[in-house]
Amino acid sequence: MFLYNRHRRLRKNESIRSMIRENHLSPNDFILPIFMAEGEGVKEEIAAMPGIYRQSLDNTVKEVKEIWDLGIKSVNIYCKVSDNLKDNTGKEAWNPNGLMQNTIKAIKDAVPEMIVMPDVALDPYSIYGHDGIIKNGEVINDETVDALVKMTLSHAEAGADFVAPSDMMDGRIGAMRAALEENGFHNVGIMTYAAKYASSFYGPFRTALDSAPVDSQEIPKDKKTYQMDYHNSQEALREAIADVEEGADILMVKPGMAYLDIVKLVKDNLQVPVSVYQVSGEYAMIKAAVEKGWLDNDKVILESLTCFKRAGADLISTYFAKEAARLLNDQ
Ligand code: PBG
Helix, strand or coil: CCCCCCHHHHHCCHHHHHHCCCCCCCHHHEEEEEEECCCCCCEEEECCEEEEEEECHHHHHHHHHHHHHHCCCEEEEEECCCHHHCECCCHHHHCCCCHHHHHHHHHHHHCCCCEEEEEECCHHHECCCCCCEEECCEEEHHHHHHHHHHHHHHHHHHCCCEEEECCCCCCHHHHHHHHHHHCCCCCCEEEEEEEEECCHHHHHHHHHHCCCCCCCCCCCCCCCCCCECCCCCHHHHHHHHHHHHCCCCEEEEECCHHHHHHHHHHHHHCCCCEEEEECHHHHHHHHHHHHCCCCCHHHHHHHHHHHHHHHCCCEEEECCHHHHHHHHHHC
16 A cells, blocks of 8 residues: 655655745734833733733833834734723823823834834723713714724824724724825724624733723623624624725734634635734733643744734734744744
8 A cells, every 4th residue: 555645744854844834923923012001110010911011101112112123013002091081981082192192102202113003992991991982871883983083083193003993883994094084194004903802801901901891780791782792703704894995904803812713714805914813811821821831831822823824814913922023033
């Protein structure tokens, strides 16, 4: 008996394996999410996210210079907002001198080529911890979109390269694109969280920003009327198509590791760059297993990130960006 197809021939050694490799990871692929805090000299580690900090502007600027030197070219920004600035309208979100706007300016001043992608959503600014304005116990769509448009313009004015709406309201991409065009921000792009699922993997993030829906009978207890149902995939395609038609430049799928089929579905069906978000709970799971000595930190990081590329992601938002860039640079 002859075996004509010996697949192991192509796996014989590292030279052959690397020669025929289909997907490659590079620091160019990464977006680092950063958490901002008011004040000076602040650097607070986030519960369930060892090695990830909420930082004041001075420390963030230092970090941004450091990651640029590692080859990371993009950041997502999230702000921890003090309780006294929160209300139902989220109006602190478009304060021209707010923490977000000041952060955008400071990063662009310090590292002008860094691609700055601030998060557009009301939850850190909402007394209810929802991504929209609440009326009669519901998160209302159209007034929320008006608020998101104001937020978008304030980010553009501060110098954002892309805005990254993570709210999942209907029609927000078209409204934002129109407002950006009308105000002369033709080159400010939109990286939309097109397929964002209502996920329990966001837990540590909500602790980091103190942004979880508050416990009250008057408001929805979760985000399921706007974020997607994880039982579905066709819906992701409808969301993605709508966002592209409304003028989105980059489509984001979120969460990541349990949603690789959605990454592939979006990538195979739409001719736009696709990004994926390896969210806080995914980071927490890996770090927890590593701390117990159950997983190999470096190998699991590189494997999980490479698998995003294999599924079709062009960009990856990941809390591992710094660690992974160091590993890749040392290879
Ligand atoms: C808020 C937002 C969330 C995340 C990014 N933007 C949380 C949420 O929707 O409740 C989660 C990111 C993460 O878990 O790392 N609009």
